[in-house]
Amino acid sequence: xxxxxxxxxxxxxxxxxxxxxxxxxxxxxxxxxxxxxxxxxxxxxxxxxxxxxxxxxxxxxxxxxxxxxxxxxxxxxxxxxxxxxxxxxxxxxxxxxxxxxxxxxxxxxxxxxxxxxxxxxxxxxxxxxxxxxxxxxxxxxxxxxxxxxxxxxxxxxxxxxxxxxxxxxxxxxxxxxxxxxxxxxxxxxxxxxxxxxxxxxxxxx
Amino acid sequence: xxxxxxxxxxxxxxxxxxxxxxxxxxxxxxxxxxxxxxxxxxxxxxxxxxxxxxxxxxxxxxxxxxxxxxxxxxxxxxxxxxxxxxxxxxxxxxxxxxxxxxxxxxxxxxxxxxxxxxxxxxxxxxxxxxxxxxxxxxxxxxxxxxxxxxxxxxxxxxxxxxxxxxxxxxxxxxxxxxxxxxxxxxxxxxxxxxxxxxxxxxxxxxxxxxxxxxxxxxxxxxxxxxxxxxxxxxxxxxxxxxxxxxxxxxxxxxxxxxxxxxxxxxxxxxxxxxxxxxxxxxxxxxxxxxxxxxxxxxxxxxxxxxxxxxxxxxxxxxxxxxxxxxxxxxxxxxxxxxxxxxxxxxxxxxxxxxxxxxxxxxxxxxxxxxxxxxxxxxxxxxxxxxxxxxxxxxxxxxxxxxxxxxxxxxxxxxxxxxxxxxxxxxxxxxxxxxxxxxxxxxxxxxxxxxxxxxxxxxxxxxxxxxxxxxxxxxxxxxxxxxxxxxxxxxxxxxxxxxxxxxxxxxxxxxxxxxxxxxxxxxxxxxxxxxxxxxxxxxxxxxxxxxxxxxxxxxxxxxxxxxxxxxxxxxxxxxxxxxxxxxxxxxxxxxxxxxxxxxxxxxxxxxxxxxxxxxxxxxxxxxxxxxxxxxxxxxxxxxxxxxxxxxxx
Numbered sequence: 134x135x136x137x138x139x140x141x142x143x144x145x146x147x148x149x150x151x152x153x154x155x156x157x158x159x160x161x162x163x164x165x166x167x168x169x170x171x172x173x174x175x176x177x178x179x180x181x182x183x184x185x186x187x188x189x190x191x192x193x194x195x196x197x198x199x200x201x202x203x204x205x206x207x208x209x210x211x212x213x214x215x216x217x218x219x220x221x222x223x224x225x226x227x228x229x230x231x232x233x234x235x236x237x238x239x240x241x242x243x244x245x246x247x248x249x250x251x252x253x254x255x256x257x258x259x260x261x262x263x264x265x266x267x268x269x270x271x272x273x274x275x276x277x278x279x280x281x282x283x284x285x286x287x288x289x290x291x292x293x294x295x296x297x298x299x300x301x302x303x304x305x306x307x308x309x310x311x312x313x314x315x316x317x318x319x320x321x322x323x324x325x326x327x328x329x330x331x332x333x334x335x336x337x338x
Numbered sequence: 339x340x341x342x343x344x345x346x347x348x349x350x351x352x353x354x355x356x357x358x359x360x361x362x363x364x365x366x367x368x369x370x371x372x373x374x375x376x377x378x379x380x381x382x383x384x385x386x387x388x389x390x391x392x393x394x395x396x397x398x399x400x401x402x403x404x405x406x407x408x409x410x411x412x413x414x415x416x417x418x419x420x421x422x423x424x425x426x427x428x429x430x431x432x433x434x435x436x437x438x439x440x441x442x443x444x445x446x447x448x449x450x451x452x453x454x455x456x457x458x459x460x461x462x463x464x465x466x467x468x469x470x471x472x473x474x475x476x477x478x479x480x481x482x483x484x485x486x487x488x489x490x491x492x493x494x495x496x497x498x499x500x501x502x503x504x505x506x507x508x509x510x511x512x513x514x515x516x517x518x519x520x521x522x523x524x525x526x527x528x529x530x531x532x533x534x535x536x537x538x539x540x541x542x543x544x545x546x547x548x549x550x551x552x553x554x555x556x557x558x559x560x561x562x563x564x565x566x567x568x569x570x571x572x573x574x575x576x577x578x579x580x581x582x583x584x585x586x587x588x589x590x591x592x593x594x595x596x597x598x599x600x601x602x603x604x605x606x607x608x609x610x611x612x613x614x615x616x617x618x619x620x621x622x623x624x625x626x627x628x629x630x631x632x633x634x635x636x637x638x639x640x641x642x643x644x645x646x647x648x649x650x651x652x653x654x655x656x657x658x659x660x661x662x663x664x665x666x667x668x669x670x671x672x673x674x675x676x677x678x679x680x681x682x683x684x685x686x687x688x689x690x691x692x693x694x695x696x697x698x699x700x701x702x703x704x705x706x707x708x709x710x711x712x713x714x715x716x717x718x719x720x721x722x723x724x725x726x727x728x729x730x731x732x733x734x735x736x737x738x739x740x741x742x743x744x745x746x747x748x749x750x751x752x753x754x755x756x757x758x759x760x761x762x763x764x765x766x767x768x769x770x771x772x773x774x775x776x777x778x779x780x781x782x783x784x785x786x787x788x789x790x791x792x793x794x795x796x797x798x799x800x801x802x803x804x805x806x807x808x809x810x811x812x813x814x815x816x817x818x819x820x821x822x823x824x825x826x827x828x829x830x831x832x833x834x835x836x837x838x839x840x841x842x843x844x845x846x847x848x849x850x851x852x853x854x855x856x857x858x859x860x861x862x863x864x865x866x867x868x869x870x871x872x873x874x875x876x877x878x879x880x881x882x883x884x885x886x887x888x889x890x891x892x893x894x895x896x897x898x899x900x901x902x903x904x905x906x907x908x909x910x911x912x913x914x915x916x917x918x919x920x921x922x923x924x925x926x927x928x929x930x931x932x933x934x935x936x937x938x939x940x941x942x943x944x945x946x947x948x949x950x951x952x953x954x955x956x957x958x959x960x961x962x963x964x965x966x967x968x969x970x971x972x973x974x975x976x977x978x979x980x981x982x983x984x985x986x
Contacts, residue, residue, distance in 0.1 A: 137378070140378060140381075140565075141398070141400055141401050141404065144374070144401070144404060145404045148404060148407075148408035149408075151408070151412075151543070152408065152411045152412065152415070155411075155412065155415060155416075155539075156415065159415060159416075159419045162419070162423070163419070163422070163423070166423055166430075169433070170430070170433075173429075173433055177439050177441075177811075178811070180439070180441045180444070181441060181443065181744075181745065181811060184441055184443045184444050184744075185443075185744070187446065276785075279781075280747070280781075280782065280785070283746060283778035283781065283782070284744055284745075284746045284747070284778075286778065287745060287746040287776070287778060288745070288746075290813075290816070291745070291811065291812065291813050291816060294813045294815065295813070
């Protein structure tokens, strides 16, 4: 075998191997990009939840203002609402920085559940104050709160769909290897924990 | 040059790009082969005489074949990969550059709200679907537009822009970007990125070979000298030479287009101070228009200003943008080149109120608008349309403008628009919704209904345009349910009105084609004769809408046929048979596959047909919009008016 032929053959084989390797790398990068896209998608979906949660938490101080005038004796409940709301705001800020992070999602879900719980108690109590119920501001606030909660629920559904798509892509072989190397952590669904059992409303005459 | 011509030109430029690309690959293959030959013969001279004897021929088909295959595979694979990676659309470029998608429902950052408002205005005025807006956390003042088609566009702005530019200046920058969107530059730009990446791989391969073999003293000593470092070096030099020349090409093409885009920005806004001000501030700011993100280089031609500075610019030859002073002088000849006098007032968090003084009078002027001007404007933006859009956004009642920014209430708004005025039909529709749609949506629909009912008829379709970005956030499942509901609501009275049809076409073009990633229809018709039937039908339909007597209908048809300018094609109006929405839809589907020059003629004919009686009704405007959405052309809003005066 002449040396030139040998060299040509070696060059040929090396080019072949190189091309093969390249295709493998290209495939890998393709999978990586798919994961990046899906991750961005759920992060964007979270921003929609975030917007509505912010609005909800902004409405609550107004609600307290209105009810305070009528329900002076229900200070406990009012303070519980404020406290739950403040906790939820911090949980929300942490979650907004790390959407999909399991701890953040759990904490936010729990905090949101708390808020829903105490708000439920507040509204149950408000039933016993006809003047408050008729108050225009109160009605408007209730309506907006309901709207906002609906929007949170809707956005949550979209977010969870996006998280599932990402997690599925992440777990499928061979993407799972790349996910591990690329640092794609599993994302957590956002579930709101059901509020604690509502206390029987104290009706005072 | 108008929209249709520039679309055609963009297609031809793509052909040219392909040609240059193939040329580049051929040159690279030949260079690599020549280099390998030289290296092998040099290596052989130090070995035994047997090899020297072998290498008397310069031409070795086997080696050449190998080189050709290997190189093509590398470049082709690389380019294809990069183009595929970017095929996700404009948002992949935005994410590559580290952009954050701005959420229209978010209102707590007035500066971000301001950017979104400016973009919305420009989109409404031009007929381009409202593009998603990305924010890049960069100190420099810069912006970009990316995407494959106007319907797929994405706009990006830096936080430096938001912080330093006034509303007028921001509008100038956005207008510049919109002109890129409308000119079809974006697709070419993305393809260019792909091509350059492929050529870059050769240099990269060379560098890898060089690195891994550079140690010397390897096993092939007995064969002669070590060829691998040289091979690596050769590939490296050739690869980067290729990149160099490709960048030269990219830069020259890009610079020319930037001047054009600057001029378009002035034309759209009729306000040279806006874009000139932005350029001056770039000059005055220390960071200028620089983008720190490492990917800025490969996307440099997408930006408004020079994204990368320094030695890579090679005396302006590699600059993707013309010199700043030159750009400013072309807009404001009085500029003396001194940036130190430019005031950089920090724009603190003012509310996003629109520029006050000019707006009201321009809004009045918008009412007098002729149809012929409307079509000549397809693909550009007239100041009158911008004023109309601004006025619309300003006067939109707050509940509506908030409703359209959230996915849930945006759906409700559309449902509310489709609820019939007839009580019994409305009851049927609401009961269906109650059973099949989510309760929250039904509740929102009832809440928004009073505001929707009070809306002026010509503002209904623009309202849906504004709802499109929120609707795009729906997951495919949610979107499917939404569209199903829309269909049922429309069918409830067993009729499809023009408004309902136009709404469906709008939803398709602005929302569905994004979520589903539909490709625009391929061009099938480049001659007029196969389209005679569909065009006759569409013109006949237009003749019947908004015209009462057979005489005026015939007149309208004739005006349309004449504006078409198809002399060899016979067009016959359909007089006796009924024309329903279904027939119109079939005809429009066919017309959607026409070439851009033909589409222009068709749209001009439609506009002439509408304007024949000197009146433009809301229905006519809606049908024209349905037509332009079906054809995929960005059509500015047609404003209902009384007597249409002759163009000023």
